[in-house]
Amino acid sequence: MARFKKEKKSGVQKINTSSLPDIIFMLLFFFMVTTVMREVTLIVKIKPPEATEVAKLERKSLVSYIYIGVPTKVGLYGTKPRIQLNDQFAEVDNIPAFITSERQARDEADRRYITTSLKVDQDIRMGIVTDVKQELRKSGAYKINYSTRKVGKLSYGNLY
Numbered sequence: 001m002a003r004f005k006k007e008k009k010s011g012v013q014k015i016n017t018s019s020l021p022d023i024i025f026m027l028l029f030f031f032m033v034t035t036v037m038r039e040v041t042l043i044v045k046i047k048p049p050e051a052t053e054v055a056k057l058e059r060k061s062l063v064s065y066i067y068i069g070v071p072t073k074v075g076l077y078g079t080k081p082r083i084q085l086n087d088q089f090a091e092v093d094n095i096p097a098f099i100t101s102e103r104q105a106r107d108e109a110d111r112r113y114i115t116t117s118l119k120v121d122q123d124i125r126m127g128i129v130t131d132v133k134q135e136l137r138k139s140g141a142y143k144i145n146y147s148t149r150k151v152g153k154l155s156y157g158n159l160y
Contacts, residue, residue, distance in 0.1 A: 044069035044084050049122040051148035062113050064102040066095070068128055069121035081124045083132065092128075095135040119147040 046069045057063060067084040071077035082089050085098045103111050116136055120129055136144060 040065065040067075040084075041087055042067060042072070042084070043087070043089070044071055044082055044121070046119050046121050047123075048119060048147050048149045051150065054148055054150060057115065057117075057145065059113065062106065062110055063115050063117050064099070065117050065119055066098075066132060067119045068124055068132065070124075081121075081128050083128070092131045092135050095132060096139040099136065099139040099141045113143075114141070115143045115145055116141045117145050117147055 044067050046067060068081060069084075070079055071082055071089075077089070083092065083095075084090065085094060090098065099116070103114060106114060118129065118132065133144065136142075
């Protein structure tokens with residue numbers, strides 16, 4: 001009589017990878033939908049001051065930001081506080097043109113609801129902030145808020 005032996009396969013079993021492209025495309029689609037693109041690259045250091053009474057902004061799409069702080073590249077730009085409008089440094093005299101361009105970029109119905117948010121480093125002196133506020137008044141941008149942080153997170157406080 002003959003004996004038959006079953007040959008045992010040695011090694012690891014192969015994994016079925018036919019659904020792998022589907023999983024990769026689902027992950028890609030998820031990250032494409034949930035990722036928020038940063039509109040402005042900060043070139044100044046901002047650590048907002050703390051506040052106790054804050055209110056959230058309703059429509060962040062109608063907010064124009066002005067950043068004031070020390071440049072991140074201190075060796076190149078110095079340690080003097082600078083104003084950043086969009087992706088570049090600006091002077092106080094450039095603020096009216098910035099406000100005009102921000103108004104024209106919005107719908108005509110939404111122009112009166114535009115808020116100018118000042119994101120100012122907590123160690124900056126008020127002189128430059130006062131100059132910016134004076135230029136905003138001259139430009140007719142009366143709705144101003146200051147970005148502040150609550151304990152452990154960033155909030156947006158409205159002070160008119």
